[in-house]
Amino acid sequence: MTEEHSDQEHQDQIYLQPIPVRIWHWLNAFGIVTLAVSGAQIRFPEYISLLGSYKSAIYLHNTAGFVVAISFSLWFFYYTFVARTMANLYVPRVDDLKSGILRQAKFYFLTYFLGWENPHHPTPDSKFNPMQKSVYLAIMFVMMPLVSLSGIFLTNVDPLRGLIVMVGGLKLLAGLHFLLACSLIAFLPTHIYLATLGRTPTEHIKTMWTGWEDEEEGHGEESTNADLVTSR
Amino acid sequence: MNRNFKYNRLWLPLLIVALWLPLSASAMEMDDCLGCHSDSDMVGDELVIDEGKFTETVHAEMGCVTCHESVTEEHPDDGEAVSNSSCLDCHEELGDEYMATSHADNATCSDCHNPHQVHGLNTVSGPDMNAQCFQCHEGPDVMDSHAEWLPQASLHITKVPCITCHTAAEGYDIVLNITQKQDKLKGYRFSSHADLKEYSGEKEISRLIDIDGDSHISLTELRTFNLNPAYSELELGGTLVPNEMSHNLSTLDNRYDCTFCHAAGPGSMQTSFLALPSEDGLYQRLTVEEGAILDTLYGTPNFYMTGSTRSASMNIIGLIIICGGFIMPIGHGTLRFLTRKNRKH
Numbered sequence: 370m371t372e373e374h375s376d377q378e379h380q381d382q383i384y385l386q387p388i389p390v391r392i393w394h395w396l397n398a399f400g401i402v403t404l405a406v407s408g409a410q411i412r413f414p415e416y417i418s419l420l421g422s423y424k425s426a427i428y429l430h431n432t433a434g435f436v437v438a439i440s441f442s443l444w445f446f447y448y449t450f451v452a453r454t455m456a457n458l459y460v461p462r463v464d465d466l467k468s469g470i471l472r473q474a475k476f477y478f479l480t481y482f483l484g485w486e487n488p489h490h491p492t493p494d495s496k497f498n499p500m501q502k503s504v505y506l507a508i509m510f511v512m513m514p515l516v517s518l519s520g521i522f523l524t525n526v527d528p529l530r531g532l533i534v535m536v537g538g539l540k541l542l543a544g545l546h547f548l549l550a551c552s553l554i555a556f557l558p559t560h561i562y563l564a565t566l567g568r569t570p571t572e573h574i575k576t577m578w579t580g581w582e583d584e585e586e587g588h589g590e591e592s593t594n595a596d597l598v599t600s601r
Numbered sequence: 602m603n604r605n606f607k608y609n610r611l612w613l614p615l616l617i618v619a620l621w622l623p624l625s626a627s628a629m630e631m632d633d634c635l636g637c638h639s640d641s642d643m644v645g646d647e648l649v650i651d652e653g654k655f656t657e658t659v660h661a662e663m664g665c666v667t668c669h670e671s672v673t674e675e676h677p678d679d680g681e682a683v684s685n686s687s688c689l690d691c692h693e694e695l696g697d698e699y700m701a702t703s704h705a706d707n708a709t710c711s712d713c714h715n716p717h718q719v720h721g722l723n724t725v726s727g728p729d730m731n732a733q734c735f736q737c738h739e740g741p742d743v744m745d746s747h748a749e750w751l752p753q754a755s756l757h758i759t760k761v762p763c764i765t766c767h768t769a770a771e772g773y774d775i776v777l778n779i780t781q782k783q784d785k786l787k788g789y790r791f792s793s794h795a796d797l798k799e800y801s802g803e804k805e806i807s808r809l810i811d812i813d814g815d816s817h818i819s820l821t822e823l824r825t826f827n828l829n830p831a832y833s834e835l836e837l838g839g840t841l842v843p844n845e846m847s848h849n850l851s852t853l854d855n856r857y858d859c860t861f862c863h864a865a866g867p868g869s870m871q872t873s874f875l876a877l878p879s880e881d882g883l884y885q886r887l888t889v890e891e892g893a894i895l896d897t898l899y900g901t902p903n904f905y906m907t908g909s910t911r912s913a914s915m916n917i918i919g920l921i922i923i924c925g926g927f928i929m930p931i932g933h934g935t936l937r938f939l940t941r942k943n944r945k946h
Contacts, residue, residue, distance in 0.1 A: 544898065
């Protein structure tokens, strides 16, 4: 960690990921991997026993779910009330939907291979490209809340039975939880792979650890380091 | 040949008479006994027998004097004390098993089983089974001691009879019961015969689910029942009941490990029964189609046991989704590797 930064040290860098975001990200990452492994043991106990007894897998799964829910709240609270950039970061604008997504897809699936520049240049106020915005919107505002909510229901079957029957039954809930979990797990390899598409394979990963990202030439005008340091 | 034939013809009526005599005698005796003992005004609360419940037991088939041998024709005028035979005279094996447990120091057979009302496992509901246990073990204590180590203790205790875990039975049966909504806070309770009669009307209550009346519940019949909006207040609840009688009430280690039920895999979930309440409060089991419990959504929408009732089709969909997550890294990664020279500036 290079937290001992001075303005001089980060002259050509932008502070892209503030501490709360990084804490949330790694807690979330660790939590989701734990949930995936313990969830696999809970579903296939006769084949998987990585975490010891069935009961320990259940306790770990419940605890990891709790940690992820807490870190989700931290993320939500930070972006909504502290940074106040939630809508700006996560909700695609009209031009993102009209042309941005297409432009970004064209980059990933065509011009990237030709060696062209990424058309999106991340700044703290616009960290995500239009494709990222749409995917993260679906993940953070639809899938994560649904998987957490179904998890809360499944850990409280007896007290919430009336509600569970009302939403269609335990099997529907367990099926939804499982398929959402599979979708989130499927996102992991894609997410990790896309994280290696920076100028160097580890650039984005380092940023998520230190918070700082190297500024691209000619794209740092709108947010200077001085602004960013004082705004922290 | 002829002589043999005559011999046979002579013995046949004798045999019938010989068989009929003790049966009729015992039936008469039981009626005689119940003539007084079914009326508490005549014999008092301690000696009264609930005739309706007693006549449904296996013990009733043996007649009263089989257990109360000393009763004479002159009873009660002869002043003779009535003898009670020991349960262990017949239930020797179960008795030996029970006498070896610490329960035997605290409760005799009749503390848990009223011999004039006792029924086999297949004809009683889970709550009826637990009623014996709750005579001594108080609900809140049971809940607290289980909550110390058992995930979702209240769910386990309300759904699974005590003897499913506290028994030496090596297997269990899945039994479905029709339950119905009480008021909002109380959740669901077992439907009685009278409750279900309100839904079935003139028809037998079994016809609510067993549409074709073949005394076997198919997956299609289960789905039809579960999707029928007229039965929206009814729910099929599932439970696990030991598949053999055992009186070893200790808890086996595999029950603590949850593996006994939860790591049993879908193979153990093939066989199940539907238990329907009769007018006399007992239950009658109907067989359910093999594997119906594992139906993805509508077979038994509210019977789900993690680890065991997973649906194979759901697993395949999940696997496809996860594999989909590797398309980008593998496909894009390959093209990225092949075109790496284009990005060297």
